[in-house]
Amino acid sequence: MKTLKLSSKGPLVKQLQLLLNILPDGIFGPQTHQAVLFFQKSQNITVDGIVGPVTWSLLYDGWEILNNPNNEEEIYSEYYLPNHGYHNQPTEKKHIFLHHTAGWQNPYRVIDDWGERPHKIATEFVIGGQSIHNDNTEHDGKILKAIPNNCWAWHLGIGHQPLHRESIGIELCSFGRLTKGYFEKEENGKPKIIKRDKNTYFTYVGQEVNPEQVEELNKPFKEFSYYHKYSEKQIKALKTLLLHLANKHSIDIREGLPNFIRKEGVKAFDFIGTKKCINSPGIWSHSNVISYKDDIAPQEGLVEMLLGL
Template identity: 80%
Template sequence: MKTLKLHSHGQEVKQLQLLLNLLPDGIFGPQTHHAVLFFQKSQNIAPDGIVGPATWSLLCDGWEMLNNPNDDEEIFSEYLLPEHAYHNQPTKKKWIFLHHTAGWQNPYRVIDDWGQRPHKVATEFVIGGQSIHNDNSDHDGKILQAIPNNAWAWHLGIGSQPLHRESIGIEICSFGQLTKGYFEKEVNGKPKIIERDKNSYFTYVGQEVIPDQVIELEDEFRGYNYFHKYSVEQLKSLKGLLLKLANEHNIDVREGLPNLIRKEGVKAFDLIGTKTCADTPGVWSHANVNKFKLDVAPQEALIEMLLEL
């Protein structure tokens, strides 16, 4: 493949645009340039907007994974819930919902906690993350399967609907929203502001997060500007899992939230409503159907990954 850049044109540009899920007009204009930059950033290579051997290789590898996935290759490990913790009623899956745990980085402990609860509340997959103290990230990007054989559990908080039974939930280990300089704690049933270091970031339980794992959104999301960053390894694992599930369940993972992002940008992460999501099989977030939830947050790296599907 020849090297392409802004103002290139021809059949190779059309092929590039198809790989980037763009309208293939054969002209390397600003939209194609922007899409290339997004892709390069997501792959941790120099974002120069020039499509050389490294970028071509990564693009073609991703296309191959999407169209010819290896069904025999397991990208996750089983760590199943006890049978009382889920509904062992296999269903055909039409949707995938993205969540984050609002908690610690160890996916094994997340599933252990679900297994001890009296209610059948869980997601099918959990992706481990980074320690907010940077002291143990052994499980960063590790995918565990908690629910087997297309069974299901409650995970959306929207009542008894097909969206529960016929969807696959994916939980990303992340603390979610953060506050700078303080955190809120309930005292005698009422919220109380606990002041801390004005230059530090804190989780909702008052744990400090190292700055490298903090992302500041350009526009606040449901009242918060700061969030625990989804790691590079988590997003790589999430992308691979989405592509595998797309093939196994015939779910178009470009529909739903990814397609809405293309039309509305970060507004796509707002409340959409259960009817719209139910009418559109694909990938959605918990926040799209539940106005009280902040998972998942519109972080730039997550958006870039979803647009690459």
């Protein structure tokens, strides 16, 4: 493939611009140059604004996922909620919200649990993970679709707002925040230490976590420095799903949280309120619309993936 740089023109520049999801005018100007720099930085390759063999190869990796000729069933498996588990009202989707389950690794059990509840609370997709005991990866990276036909369920906890029905929710199976050296819970309205071991990581329900399943953040997020790590297979599956949904629903997945990360760093995961999300279609985190939520956590692998979209 021919090398392209500032001032290049022609059909190949248009192809580059389509891959970068910017206006394809066939002129390699400042906007295209900036988009190439962002892409190269996100992929941890030489950031020079010149599109050579390495940059072309990485661009086409994403393009092949986005335009995969395989059918949807090869991206995810259908495991639908019972009819009472969702609103049978197809809607146009403008947003994607990322969650984690604060629980175990099996996506089938997550959906089964939702189906047993009387309320229509669920996300459209669930991505399986790995056991906190590091002894089971059967469902790691497995994508299940729980809600059919562009229907929806409550998943944000923000009341009767359009973000519920106009967004696609994706859950990563993960326990979320962890404590190191102790486990505490409330008794009579006050925190009480239940377990103490300086070399052990605990979930919020007191389960011990294998150290290989722990991510230590550079800065605390929602007052916690340790989180159950999103696996490589989960992040890869999430990227594949995001690219698929972007193509299917015409959602610009570079907007929202990814763009906000470029401007604010990991502060982009903090609470910003529903108004900004409504006015900015794209990808957002549950923590962006509920101040006490900590899903999704700004883990390194997740941030790199989002910046590479």
